[in-house]
Amino acid sequence: MRIPRAVITAAGRNQRALPLQTVVDRDGRAKAVLDILIEEAIAAGAEEVAIVVAPGDEARYAETVGAHAARLAFIPQPEPRGYGDAVLCARDFVGQEAFLHLVGDHLYIGGPDHSCARELVALATAEGCSVSAVQATREHLLPAFGVVGGRRVPGRQDLYVVEAVVEKPTPTEAEMRLLVPGLRAGHYLCFFGMHVLTPAVMDILAAMPGNAATGRAASLSEALAILATREKYLALEERTRRYDLGDRYGLLTAQLALALSGQDRENVLARLLEMLAQRETASAGRTG
Numbered sequence: 557m558r559i560p561r562a563v564i565t566a567a568g569r570n571q572r573a574l575p576l577q578t579v580v581d582r583d584g585r586a587k588a589v590l591d592i593l594i595e596e597a598i599a600a601g602a603e604e605v606a607i608v609v610a611p612g613d614e615a616r617y618a619e620t621v622g623a624h625a626a627r628l629a630f631i632p633q634p635e636p637r638g639y640g641d642a643v644l645c646a647r648d649f650v651g652q653e654a655f656l657h658l659v660g661d662h663l664y665i666g667g668p669d670h671s672c673a674r675e676l677v678a679l680a681t682a683e684g685c686s687v688s689a690v691q692a693t694r695e696h697l698l699p700a701f702g703v704v705g706g707r708r709v710p711g712r713q714d715l716y717v718v719e720a721v722v723e724k725p726t727p728t729e730a731e732m733r734l735l736v737p738g739l740r741a742g743h744y745l746c747f748f749g750m751h752v753l754t755p756a757v758m759d760i761l762a763a764m765p766g767n768a769a770t771g772r773a774a775s776l777s778e779a780l781a782i783l784a785t786r787e788k789y790l791a792l793e794e795r796t797r798r799y800d801l802g803d804r805y806g807l808l809t810a811q812l813a814l815a816l817s818g819q820d821r822e823n824v825l826a827r828l829l830e831m832l833a834q835r836e837t838a839s840a841g842r843t844g
Contacts, residue, residue: 557684559654559677559752560604562597565642566590566617566660567610567633574801575660576620579811582818588620589801593658598627600673602656606631606649608642640774644761654680654754662749663810665817666796672750676792679715680752685788688718688780689748691798692739699724700800701746702777704791705734713738714793716745718784723777747777748794757783 566575575590590607597605606629609617614630621628629649633642643657656677658664664672672689680687690704705720720733730744739745760779783789799810815824 557654557681557754559601559656559681561650561653562600562602562605562656562658562673563608563643563646563650564590564593564597564605564658564660565608565639567608567613567636567642568639568661569636570802571659571661572610572613574807576616577801577807579663579807579814580818580820582814584819589663590617590621590660591624592663593660594621594624594628596664596671596673597656597658598624599671600656600677603627604629604649606646607660608633608645610636638774640761640764640776640779643776644758644774647758647762650755650758652755654686654752657751657753659749661801663799663801663814664748664750664794664796665799665810665813667817670796672748672794672796676750676752679790679792683788683790685790686751686753686757686780686783687790687792688752689750689794690716690745690791691748691794692743693746695727695730695742695744697746698727698730698744702780703730703734704745704747705736706745706791707736708738709790714795716791716793718780718789718791721777721781721784723775745791745793748796748798749800754783754787756787760786 577589578586581587581592594605605627607617608631611632617630631645633645656673676687676689702721702723703725704718706716706718709715709717734744736745757779760782761774764774799806799813801807801810
């Protein structure tokens with residue numbers, strides 16, 4: 557199975573500006589978040605990358621990632637009809653081949669020699685099927701994620717056959733449908749924001765009611781739930797951390813994670829310790 561293309565979604569109302577934010581990468585260079593995501597996709601083997609944007613955003617996105625322009629296509633999502641519809645907008649771009657998919661408002665940060673996208677693509681290629689990255693996540697965070705249920709692949713501690721997918725389940729629903737043997741109590745496998753998907757997903761999305769004249773947004777999680785009943789579909793538990801830039805302090809937290817995993821780690825740690833020491837000194841002065 558070839559995976560020559562990647563799709564990054566960046567058209568959501570609360571998402572549009574986040575991929576354009578500048579951070580200092582692990583190599584010490586200032587980059588847009590979108591640059592880092594594109595580099596992750598290219599390092600995983602993507603020859604072309606499509607960015608799904610809101611109409612009118614094409615120019616500022618192109619200006620931000622000029623260095624990668626030859627590999628990029630910008631696809632507008634004409635109306636804000638949801639995440640699944642944004643993925644579907646890239647149907648003609650991916651054609652009849654599997655594709656790597658990343659969301660534009662997350663950063664994925666692991667060790668300097670580890671790439672979640674590269675690992676995901678290698679597994680999907682070897683298994684010849686869709687694979688979603690997932691992470692064991694505490695129960696109280698379920699309202700923020702799509703969640704999968706399934707069973708471990710024999711001989712693997714980090715790989716699961718997906719049997720169910722539910723978008724933002726209640727704890728009761730998760731306990732009834734999504735418990736995975738072997739996970740810590742109170743933890744579930746939540747989507748990581750990165751997938752390798754077969755073109756069958758596009759067919760499912762196109763046929764869903766959310767893409768008829770109903771006004772209902774198409775749901776990628778619902779499409780993946782259907783996919784799990786039709787063909788082999790795996791979930792890979794990731795040790796890399798995901799950082800949602802849309803969270804409160806999300807961009808700050810992602811920047812700290814990049815800095816602490818990069819070449820400036822010692823300098824950043826020294827500055828953080830200095831700040832904490834100054835804070836403690838000031839606090840002692842007020843109470844003394």
